[in-house]
Amino acid sequence: MTSPDVPIKTGHEVIQAYLKTIDGSPGVYRMLDSESRVLYVGKARNLRARVSSYARPTGHTGRIMRMIANTASMMFLTTRTETEALLLEQNLIKQLKPKFNVLLRDDKSFPNILVTADHDYPQIKKHRGAKKEKGAYYGPFASAGAVNRTLNQLQRVFLLRDCSNAMFESRTRPCLQHQIKRCSAPCVGKISASDYTQTVRDAEKFLAGKNADIQNRLATEMNTASEAMEFERAAALRDRIKALTQVQTAQGINPKGVSEADIIALHLQDGQACVQVFFIRSGQNWGNHDYYPRVGADVDAAEVLEAFIGQFYDTREPPRQLILSNEIESPDLMADALSIKLGRKVELLVPQRGEKAELVDGALRNARESLARKMAETATQTKLLAGLAEAFDLETPPDRIEVYDNSHIQGAFAVGAMVVAGPEGMIKNQYRKFNIRGENLTPGDDFGMMKEVLTRRFKRLLKEDPERTSGTWPDLLLIDGGAGQVSAVASIMREYGVEDIPMVGVAKGVDRDAGKEEFHRVGKTVKALRHNDPVLYFVQRMRDEAHRFAIGTHRAKRAKTVGATPLDDVPGVGAGRKRALLAHFGSAKAVGRANLGDLKAVDGISDALAETIYAYFHEGS
Incomplete structure (x- = not known):
């Protein structure tokens, strides 16, 4: 066992020693620091050759030199093929989040549209998550907004129901959706089963990109109805054709030569990256989403894009084609890995001309503009954090601000909420909700609720990260409330030995007007900021976001309880x-x-x- 007085060796000489124990097999390697924290995860076709490249003292970029200098030990896992090594590498990166790897930070799932198959009158609805329910799935869509827009358009054109089966069975007269011409009211027999089935087929054809077939059939039916002097039916068909045309116009650019693909474009600037992904399905543009992976100052585009693709499709089904703005390090390997995952061939293309190149140019322009906006917002946020540190006498600008609020109705359905802000704005995947459990609390006891929330928060932090190394400890607490709340929270912080974390209570001032907030701190006089101070607006926005999140959580809890039987x-x-x-x-x-x-x-x-x-x-x- 190494004596605590003897410094642990690090650097290329440590790496050199591992060459005696590994061979030329494919596999995955991990580089660890002196405290066994993972610095980097990589794959190799030949582990010995890859590790020997790190054992050399020269010829590395600044980022790799820092990584080697911090390496105190390594771990290895051999695989049968390099494709397996690639899949394992990306899985470990997402799991371990190593400091020197490119890391995809936003990993939410994407919604689909589901046409159900468990009822004589199928329902059309938004679906997110595992595809366990019977029916036809269409997607992914880039956002919930994109799905909602498409669903609204589909209901205008095809008049399909969106109500649950239980609601459908209980109806005795048409609902509002029928009154505003968004549903054909099959629940009360306003449309026959055969006609409803035809509209379902039309909707599925539309989602499959067969718009011309639908329009031609609707036009023929409209003419037939008109000739038969069924003018009301002809007018209804005319309205559906018009709505369908509006849907196609609203979708924007729909490529002619690309049926199923993700367009992926990367823009790098000043050590930051933006990846723009456009979803093309059934020849239709189903929206786009931007990502800002964590990168270093000296990474190249090939490394960033390969890491992004590997992590992005780790939990998602890839399309038949990925159309890229840049070559990646191992395109054949990535194509094999994605093909195995999908169960059919997946192509990776980097087009130089034609329609596909134009699609990439459009995505690249979006990535460039999105990164410029992001960098401008980050610069503004940095100034605000510096201003916050100056206003409240903090030693340094905070990297993590936690804002707390409670919500209840006379003590009922009580919840606590925590929102998080940092240099990149609000960090929504770090938000947390707390169901108030205190059995001895007096209904409406805001002080007691806040004490319970902070007690649970600090208990968990001390259990999971007592050394404060994970970045999940706050640098500043903002509490919605005045002297009473601050005193209640301060007692909890003293109890758990964390009173070194700065805390500010934000209370409405005279007449409870926004702009006259008072700021309470332990052992200091009440403070106010000037009315037009940007820091004041910044604090107000964070407090309002905490209030919004608390109210939303409270309403969801109340609705769930009210809906219980x-x-x-x-x-x-x-x-x-x-x-x-x-x-x-x-x-x-x-x-x-x-x-x-x-x-x-x-x-x-x-x-x-x-x-x-x-x-x-x-x-x-």
Whole structure:
């Protein structure tokens, strides 16, 4: 065991020693620092050859030299093929987030449109997550907004229902969607099953890019109706054709020669990167999304783009083509890995001319403009953080600000909320909600709620990262409230030994007007900022964001509780059987009053389960 007085060796000589223990197999290597933190994860066709390149003292970029200088040990894992090594490398990078790797930071899933297949009158709706429900899926779409716009347009054109099956079964008259001409009201027989089936087929053709077929058929039907003097039907068909034309116009550029592809363009500038991804499916543009992967000052485009592609498609299904702005380091290897994942051939193209090159140019222009905006916003944010440090006597500008707020109605449905801000603005994937659990709290006790939230927060931080090395510890706490809240939180911070973290309470001032906020700190006089101070606006925005998040969380909790029924607590009754019981009896109260024979008559309810339900509602009677 190494003595604590002997410094741990690092650098290329340490790496050199590993050459005796590895061979030329393909695999993945990890470089670790003196505290066993992973610095870098890489793949190699030949591990010995790759490691020997790091063992040389010269010929490296500044980033690689710093990485080598910090390396105290290495770990190796051999694979059968280099393709396996590539897949494992990207998986480990996402999992371990090493300091010197290119890292994709925004990894949310993308929504799809689902046309269900479990009902005689299929429903059309937005779907996110695993594709477990029966039906046809279309996507991905770049954002929830893109899906919602498309769904609105589809409802105008095809009049498909978007209500749940339970709602469909319970209708006795058309809903508002029918009144505003967004649904054909199959629930009350306003359209025949065969006609509804035809509109579903048309909607699926549209989502598959077969727009011309639909328009031609609708035009023929309109002319036939007009000749038969069915003018009301002809007018309805005319409106659908018009709506379909508007949908196609609103989609913007729809490439003629590209049916299914992701257009991926990278722009690098001053050590920062933006990757723009356009989703082309069924010959239609289904939106775009920008990403800002973490990169170093001296990485090249090939390394950044390869890392992005590997991590981006680690949890997503790739399309048939990736049309790229730059070559990547191992295009053949990446194509093989993605083809294995998809189960069919995936092509990687870097076009030089023609329509595909024009698509890349458009994506590249978007990436360039997006990065310029991002850098301008970051520069502004940096100034605001410096101003915040000056206003509240902080030693350095904070990298992580945590803002807390509570929401409740006279103590009911109480929740706490935490939002996070930093040099790049609001960090939404770090937001947290807290269901208030305190049984001894007086309803509406804001001080007690805030103490519970901060107690749970610091307990978790001390358990998960007592050394404060992960970057999840706050540099500044902003509390929505005045002297009382600050005193309550200060007592918690003293209890857990974290009173070195600066804390500011933000309270409404005279007449509770925005702009007259008062700032409370432990052991200091109440402070105010001048009315037009940018730092004041910055604090207001963060406080308002915390309030918005707290209110949204509270409403969601209240809606869930209000929508709950006694059936939720019956053993063996899941969502599907709950729907069946409500559809059969109309309400949970009616289920509770039903006799055993009636319960056994419900589709999907076995005799044993019917007895369980009956016993639950009649226990002790």
